[in-house]
Amino acid sequence: MCKTKFQYILWILLIGVSMIACQQAGEPNAKNESEFKALSADTEFDLVIKNGRVMDPETGFDKVANVGVKDGTVGLITEKDISGKRVIDASGHVVAPGFIDYHSHAQEPYGHKLYVRDGVTTPLDLEVGAFPVNDFYEFWEGKSFVNYGTNVAHVGARLEVLDGQEPDGRVLYSPAMGRAMNDGSQFKTKLYDPKDEKTIVDAVEREIKQGALGIAYPIGYYTVVGSPEINAVTALAGKYNLPITTHVRYLAQIPPSGYMGITEMLTIARQNDAPVLFHHVQSNCLGLTGPCLDLIDAARAQGQKVVGEFYPYQYAGTYVDADYNRPGFEQRMGIEASDYVITATGEHLTSKKFDSLRTAAPGTNLLMYTMKEEYIMEAFKRPGTIVGSDGMPWIVEGDEGGFNATFDTPYGAGNGHARGSGTHARILRMVRETKAIPLMEAIGKMTYGPASFLEDHVPQMKRRGRIQEGSAADITIFDPETVTDNATPKIGENSLPSTGIPYVIVNGTVVVDDSKVQNVAAGVAIRNKTIN
Numbered sequence: 001m002c003k004t005k006f007q008y009i010l011w012i013l014l015i016g017v018s019m020i021a022c023q024q025a026g027e028p029n030a031k032n033e034s035e036f037k038a039l040s041a042d043t044e045f046d047l048v049i050k051n052g053r054v055m056d057p058e059t060g061f062d063k064v065a066n067v068g069v070k071d072g073t074v075g076l077i078t079e080k081d082i083s084g085k086r087v088i089d090a091s092g093h094v095v096a097p098g099f100i101d102y103h104s105h106a107q108e109p110y111g112h113k114l115y116v117r118d119g120v121t122t123p124l125d126l127e128v129g130a131f132p133v134n135d136f137y138e139f140w141e142g143k144s145f146v147n148y149g150t151n152v153a154h155v156g157a158r159l160e161v162l163d164g165q166e167p168d169g170r171v172l173y174s175p176a177m178g179r180a181m182n183d184g185s186q187f188k189t190k191l192y193d194p195k196d197e198k199t200i201v202d203a204v205e206r207e208i209k210q211g212a213l214g215i216a217y218p219i220g221y222y223t224v225v226g227s228p229e230i231n232a233v234t235a236l237a238g239k240y241n242l243p244i245t246t247h248v249r250y251l252a253q254i255p256p257s258g259y260m261g262i263t264e265m266l267t268i269a270r271q272n273d274a275p276v277l278f279h280h281v282q283s284n285c286l287g288l289t290g291p292c293l294d295l296i297d298a299a300r301a302q303g304q305k306v307v308g309e310f311y312p313y314q315y316a317g318t319y320v321d322a323d324y325n326r327p328g329f330e331q332r333m334g335i336e337a338s339d340y341v342i343t344a345t346g347e348h349l350t351s352k353k354f355d356s357l358r359t360a361a362p363g364t365n366l367l368m369y370t371m372k373e374e375y376i377m378e379a380f381k382r383p384g385t386i387v388g389s390d391g392m393p394w395i396v397e398g399d400e401g402g403f404n405a406t407f408d409t410p411y412g413a414g415n416g417h418a419r420g421s422g423t424h425a426r427i428l429r430m431v432r433e434t435k436a437i438p439l440m441e442a443i444g445k446m447t448y449g450p451a452s453f454l455e456d457h458v459p460q461m462k463r464r465g466r467i468q469e470g471s472a473a474d475i476t477i478f479d480p481e482t483v484t485d486n487a488t489p490k491i492g493e494n495s496l497p498s499t500g501i502p503y504v505i506v507n508g509t510v511v512v513d514d515s516k517v518q519n520v521a522a523g524v525a526i527r528n529k530t531i532n
Contacts, residue, residue: 036470039068039075045084046070046508052090052477056097057444058452058466067095069473072508077469086510088503090477094439097447097467098474098506099424102126102245102454103279103309103388106420107136110394110405110495112146113517114414117497118424118485119446119476120389121506122147122464124526126245127279127390129216131156133207137525145511145519147464147474149526151245152212154233155187155222157203161196162186188323192226204233208240209531213458217246217265220284223323230268237274242457242528243305244269245277251284251324251370252332258284262292266299266306275305277453280390282310282375286333289375293382300384307453309388310379312426315369315489317343317392317417320354321362339369344395344415346491365395367417367489380427381436386449387427391420394495407519414495422485425498429484439480460526473508476501 039045045068054065054077061077068076068084076082098121106115107125115123129151130136140148159165163186190196204215215237219225237244248261262278262285269276278296285292296308318325330336340349343365349357357364379385394405394414405414424446431442451465463472483500487493504512509522 036073038077038469039070041076041078041080041082043068043070043075043082045075045082046086047473047505047510048082048084048087049090049095049475049477049503050082050087052093052095054095054467055440055443056467057440057448059468060440061468062440067467067475069475069505069508072473074467074469074471074473074475077467088477088510090503092481093477093479093502094443095467096443096476096478097451097465097471098122098476098504099446100124100450100465101387101389101391101423101446102277102450103311103390106391106393106416107148108393108405109407109519110409110414111391111420112144113407114411114421114495114497115389115391116146116504116506116512116517117501117515118389118422119478119498119501119504120146120424121474121476121504121511122149122526123389123391124149124213125216126151126214126277127216127247127388128155128218129153129212131160131207133210133212137211137527140523141525142521144521144523145517146506146523147526148523149213149458151214151216152204152207152210154200154204154215154217154219154230157200157207157233158187158222158225159185160203161199162190188222189224191224192229194228197229197232200229201232201236205236208236208242211527211530212242213454213526213528214243214245217244219249220247220251220261220324221322223249227264227268230265231271234268234272234274238272243275243277243454245279247279248284251286253286253288253334254332257288258286259288259292259295262295266295266304269306270299270304275453275457276307278306278308279388280311280316281308281385282371282379283316283390286370286375287372289378293379293385297382297384305453307449308379308382308385310376310385311388311390311419311423312376312380312430313417313419313423314371314373314376315341315367315417316371317390317419318366318368319362320357320364320366325366325368333370335368335370341367341369341489343367343417344397344491346489377434377436380430383441384449385445386453387423387446389419389423390417391423392416394420411497412492412495415491416494418485418487418489418494421487421495422498425478425483425501426485428478428480428500432480432483458526458528460524473505475503475505477503477505
């Protein structure tokens with residue numbers, strides 16, 4: 001049976017790490033930046049990156065310099081000659097902070113392998129999150145070559161409370177989770193009932209105490225949820241000093257619209273003094289992308305901590321039975337049935353085929369061409385936006401269930417959305433080809449911008465998203481003249497890796513070495529303190 005995007009997103013709720021505190025085992029020297037003293041030039045470094053154009057978006061530092069890495073930390077940035085056990089010559093390349101992606105659903109080794117080839121050192125799932133949170137961290141402990149972390153999934157609490165879904169201890173896909181996704185599941189069909197509210201709030205609070213980074217609301221997939229419930233759960237964000245993130249209701253440019261969805265969540269976040277991240281603004285707002293970004297900018301100008309995210313593709317990933325794909329989608333989104341493509345086969349739909357799938361195979365994965373180039377450029381050029389890939393799990397032909405890719409699955413064998421392979425390289429290519437924004441600004445949208453949103457609530461992020469003395473040695477080295485995405489919508493080309501990013505370092509360990517991914521446990525858990 002073909003699993004939907006949301007089925008996958010829900011089985012990730014069962015992935016899991018028993019950690020005790022934010023400063024995890026394996027986290028390299030999490031020193032306060034103000035206390036860090038640069039190492040001397042005569043230090044024997046573990047790794048030296050020479051002759052690269054070092055670009056730090058927080059400070060604006062932009063010089064050809066040498067970078068010395070010691071014990072997983074950037075120990076020195078200097079124009080002086082330095083030596084180390086390993087030397088990488090970065091001549092002609094940019095040496096940037098490792099890219100941070102807060103919208104990563106491809107939480108499996110093959111997905112991580114493609115992320116790191118795209119320059120991503122920290123792919124976190126903040127849009128949907130996990131449930132139970134501890135299981136997610138336990139799953140990755142000691143075996144991830146990238147940093148990993150998650151929000152608590154509001155939808156997981158609804159599944160537990162409304163559908164009686166109990167995790168069965170398995171990782172990856174859970175049959176119990178699959179059963180909860182059957183038509184009629186209460187989490188996505190039951191109208192708001194105040195009697196459910198306290199139990200749902202209690203379930204979310206229990207998982208917050210397991211070290212969640214924030215609270216995730218992908219309510220675009222269960223629009224039936226009541227605003228009072230969201231408000232009650234968001235009160236926990238204020239209580240525990242956490243942000244919220246959301247895929248808002250209503251993928252539409254007519255009422256009820258994505259604009260209305262953003263207004264709702266801005267109001268709830270403001271009422272509870274919670275920072276809010278809006279995922280893929282252009283995907284929900286479509287022709288209203290500009291006005292939606294104006295809303296976000298206005299809220300920020302009034303002192304609210306808020307950020308909008310986008311990805312640089314004209315098509316999105318979905319499934320037949322998603323709320324927004326119900327009849328009438330043509331007017332709501334300004335598209336036709338032929339703008340949908342079956343992910344696994346590349347077949348374009350007709351109205352007749354779409355109607356038959358609603359009954360026969362409502363979980364069929366689709367790509368839908370909803371976003372025009374001007375929507376993407378509006379978000380790309382808007383100061384303050386950040387990049388999030390929304391990378392989905394990879395469907396491997398012949399695998400029962402589909403989502404069984406491994407680290408050794410060949411590039412190109414995974415089918416899905418190209419954004420999971422090429423988002424960040426595509427952004428860099430857009431800079432080169434359009435010159436619409438400076439390179440430093442683009443790097444900031446993938447590094448310091450994301451880090452600064454989370455760092456007041458997750459101390460580990462204060463050391464990421466920048467390349468400075470004392471920062472974590474998460475580093476991406478790319479050639480600005482050749483870096484490019486290679487993934488396309490075609491079957492067999494969805495999961496082709498980006499090129500022009502020959503070296504990626506995670507916590508001081510070279511994970512991409514001359515464009516070859518090393519399966520080493522370099523990543524650390526990005527996690528808040530657990531609370532007994």
